[in-house]
Amino acid sequence: MTDSLALPHARILVADDSRLQREMLASLLGDIGYQIILAEDGFAALELFKAHQPDLVLLDIMMPKLDGIQVAREIAALLKNDYVPIVFITSMDTEDLLNKCVAAGGDDFINKPYNSVLLSAKINSLLRVKRLYEELRSQKHELLKYQELYEQEQQVAASLYKNILHADFVETSILRYSLSPMALFNGDILLTSKAPGNRFYVLLGDFTGHGLSASIGAEPTAQIFYGMARKGFAGEEIIKEINRKLHKLLPVNMFLATTLVTLRADSSFMEIITCGLPAHYLLHKPTRKIRSIESKNFPLGIMATYEPKVEYFEIDHHDYLYLFTDGVIEAQNIAGQQFDISGVMACLENEVESPYDSILHNLAVHTQGLEQQDDVTFVELHCDLKNAIWQSVGKPLAVQKCPALTWSSKLSFSVETLQQVNPVPVMLNMLMDIQALQSFQEAIFCIVNELFINALDYGLLAMDGKLKLTSEGLIKFHAIKEQRLQEVKTGSIVVDFQHQPTEVGGRLQISLKDSGAGFDFAAELKPNRGIYRVHTLCSKLEYGNGGREVLAVFDWSYQE
Amino acid sequence: MAVTTNFDASKSILTIKIAGRFDFGAHQDFRNAIDQIKLTTKQVVIDFYATEYMDSSALGMLLVLRDKVSTSSQSIKLMNIRPEVRKILEIANFDKLFNLG
Known part of the structure; x- marks a missing residue:
């Protein structure tokens, strides 16, 4: 406890008009190890203070020209944010005088004659206070700098978030959502896409943790989602790919809890893959019947291999699906109580007109005056794809005018290939690359997809289509299909595309041959079946060879 | 929140208790607690008896x-978990x- 307190290199300004006093103090403090600056009056003290910026000032009160109290006032005015302790040297200590000293900015007093131990203890303690003050100030400064930097980064990230996550986001009348602009920093993402085959995808996700680190997985997730949805990949394939990517990318402790919903215009079933989010609710408005949908799969990014369970729910245009992340459930009021599932259920059960508005309203009332309203990510999906009104957020596709060309392409897929990949999106993109038919992408996807699935399901795998009529049957259908696909040893599907110009545009002929035992195509050609839609899109649709072969002719014309 | 550990040397079981x-x-x-796992540790038990809540970062x-x-x-066991x-x-x-x- 000796030298550490001497605070080496500290500079002390001593102002006293008595030469004897000055020299005594100089030798005393010099012995301890301080640098001493001596002033013989108040003016000199101020000048030397400005020139040398001492760490501590010892001021005699009674000095010619400027007295100690005036010097202290001037110094205080010079200092602004810095702190330099001022000690008054005094021989008389009337309360009035001491008060004046304190008011002028004095920190302490020493009495003549000096006790050297007391003096050095005082000085050391004041210098330590000064050092603490400076440390605090520099820490505060640094914190402010970090905060500024953090806010800047958040702004950059928030704008990136908008650009990436919203790039292909489609707004539609059937989807209502509440998502704070800072949702990404709670780890929440919402993505939607209109996919070929008249499908609509909604993905709601919640990354582990908060802050910027929670958002690192958002970019690849959005890229995969938009890219694969646009190409017509199925929800299951998109989920598997996101899992694969996140498993490679994210640190062990991070994952994505998510749900992907697929609605199809031509199906009365909603497809849903649930991966670790809190339960969702499917409300049938007229009957107030609520079906709860619990998470069935692991969150994404944890498992190296991933085979998600897909569920199907029968729906009609009276059904509304409610999706939310845990922010809704955990939203606390001032008393620290959570909004909870019961808060959500009360709105769904009692609010006839708009449960969506009711939930948001009740949440706002619940969390009144608290900031965490920002954590709320909440989505309502009206299961009425047929009457959806679309509003594209991204840029509309430039209309390309490419003359019809003459070309053909033949693709043959063996069973081994079909076990690994779904070739429909690949074929569709190949067609779009050769002949720019973006305006007809929807129709062409529908034809190719339907014919291919029929060849695979009913031809190669001899599946029973009647199973697809109920939601339990649909699950069974897909399970059996998956099993047969893995078991079947030989077989192939050959797809032949031929394209040629016509007077008004072009003609695309699509023919498929499968090596299966054939199927009753006439039974499938009913208005509620996918093949019926193909029939209406094509100028010609012909099955032959007991269902093993099919030819579809699609005519297109140039558009103004 | 408090994380305490207890190592049963005779059975080589490390118990981590999480309160609050x-x-x-x-x-x-929690990181400090799992740093105590050694190659010779047979089992790690997480005791949730006093755990009131967990969030996704805990997962x-x-x-x-x-x-x-x-x-x-080596094995992991989670026990005394409230509903x-x-x-x-x-x-x-x-x-x-x-x-x-």
């Missing part, structure tokens, strides 16, 4: 533990990843 909220605030303490910490204890000779906490584990399907005692 198991969330990001417990991150460093992440359990994944770090699982990653650390990946050899076949609210069990629910959170089940939503994430962690009941298929861990032995929930």
